[in-house]
Amino acid sequence: MDLGLSGRCVVVTGSSRGIGFEIAREFLREGARVTITGRDEARLRAAAAALAPHGSPVALTADFAAGEQEVRRVLASAKERMGGLDIIVANVGSGTGKRGLDADEKEWHRILEENLLSAVLATREAVSLMPGNGGAVVLISSIAGIEALSAPLAYATAKAGIIALGKTLSRELGPRGIRVNVVSPGNVLHPGGSWEKRRAADPGGVDSYIKAEVPLGRFGTPLDIASAVVFLASDKVAGFVTGTNLVVDGGQTRGI
């Protein structure tokens, strides 16, 4: 199905591997112009080469948790290289950290900067570069921001903040024709990701956890998440969808 994304200019933050990489690939498959980003230059270059069969992404080394000047530099450069900026996917995030109240103040700052402030700054700068009318923002949260799971407390708090950011911003940006939505993934397995490490350490325990907790009985894939993102980014199929949080978790969360 043609999502009408051909020629649209998209930045995906944190896209040299995992979920962000797959999101970038889906946009390229739809004919969009895409900028991928990551901190590690070699990994970013390898990602751009792996994406080449689907199109030629712009690849920019960037740290979205390094403050507004860095974010402004990267998004301005992305817009210039692509010839526009219509869609931002704020995907940077990391669930590593101490559980409960064990994290100290420094760690709280790090986790909030990586998972919440990075999305706030990327969204703010991207929106300022979007055309006068139209555009889409997709924020990546987590089911840890919705329910009490065993995730680090600061991560869960930051991801809950992402959902509030999406909801509130959708009201403010609606009159400009900019839609803002959130995707909340469940447990997603991919090479180099956190679940791969946990599974290598305890394959039996992790597999029984998934069977017991996820009604569909499996991990999510990056493509499960990327499919939801391109849907929400498309004015053609989701043009009346804004302010929503699309949970993609195989049925794991129990609330409404």
Ligand SMILES: NC(=O)c1ccc[n+]([C@@H]2O[C@H](COP(=O)([O-])OP(=O)(O)OC[C@H]3O[C@@H](n4cnc5c(N)ncnc54)[C@H](OP(=O)(O)O)[C@@H]3O)[C@@H](O)[C@H]2O)c1
């Ligand atoms: N995997 C899951 O089960 C799961 C579940 C729920 C939600 N999520 C959320 O989904 C998103 C992606 O998860 P993932 O599993 O794909 O993560 P990942 O495997 O850790 O990949 C993160 C990507 O972002 C880049 N990155 C990290 N920090 C960055 C920064 N400060 N600035 C720029 N790039 C940065 C990484 O490259 P560099 O390290 O080279 O910068 C990498 O390309 C995150 O927001 C995560 O919280 C994941």
